Amino acid sequence: MNVLITEDEPILADELETIVKDLGHEVVGIAGSSRGALKLAETSLCDLALVDLHLSDGATGTTVARHLSEAWQATVIFTTSNPGRVPEDFSAACGVLVKPLSEQAVKSAISFVADCIKTGHSARPKPRSLHLSPAYAARWKVAC
Numbered sequence: 001m002n003v004l005i006t007e008d009e010p011i012l013a014d015e016l017e018t019i020v021k022d023l024g025h026e027v028v029g030i031a032g033s034s035r036g037a038l039k040l041a042e043t044s045l046c047d048l049a050l051v052d053l054h055l056s057d058g059a060t061g062t063t064v065a066r067h068l069s070e071a072w073q074a075t076v077i078f079t080t081s082n083p084g085r086v087p088e089d090f091s092a093a094c095g096v097l098v099k100p101l102s103e104q105a106v107k108s109a110i111s112f113v114a115d116c117i118k119t120g121h122s123a124r125p126k127p128r129s130l131h132l133s134p135a136y137a138a139r140w141k142v143a144c
Contacts, residue, residue, distance in 0.1 A: 001025045001047040001114055004040055006064055007079065008032035008056040012101070016050055016079075019106045025114075034060035038067060046074045048113060050106075051093070053080040062091035069093065075117055077109060083131065090133035097129055105129035116140045 003020045005027060007013040013030045020027050028044040031037035033056045037049070049068050053061035061078060068074040069092035076093040078086055083098050090096070094116075097109055108127035115122040116136075126132060126142045137143065 001117070002028045002045050003110075004028050004037065004044070004046040004049040004068070004074070005030045006032075006034075006037040006049060006051040006055065006061065008052060008054075012099075015103075016101075016106065019103055020050075020110065023107060023110055023114075025110070031055075033057040034064045037064045041068055041072050041074070046072060047117060048110070049074050049076045050079055050097075051076050053078055053082060053085055059085070062087060065091040065093045075113060077113060077130070090135070093133060094136040095130045095132040098131070102129075116142075 003025050005013055005016050017027050028046050029040035031040050051061045051065050055061055065076040068076055078093050078096040079099060081099040083096050086096050097105060109130040112122050112124060112127055121141050
């Protein structure tokens, strides 16, 4: 998969990049702001985006998620330390990973979502660390 990382903390962005590459996926870019993320989306195909809710230009992650999902059909996973700020409709994101992130939690979530993107469901159980949106849980036939 092609993965876009939208994270304004450079150390965390680097860690996410390493994890994505360790799983055998391609990182198409790293952006720290909504503008940067949307610009990268225009020039590269992205299957999955890891999007922080609060970026360098404010609480713009929900706007990025909705745009990536609706305009580019990318699947989005929010990464945040404030899961209560995720809108009820998840802004079209498939789910949320709550910070601090462990390497295993990120790997499990990406692998699970990759299976679901590829087949429309997952043969493996949903990772406990991934909070799925009700819409995606129904689409992928898994429990929230």
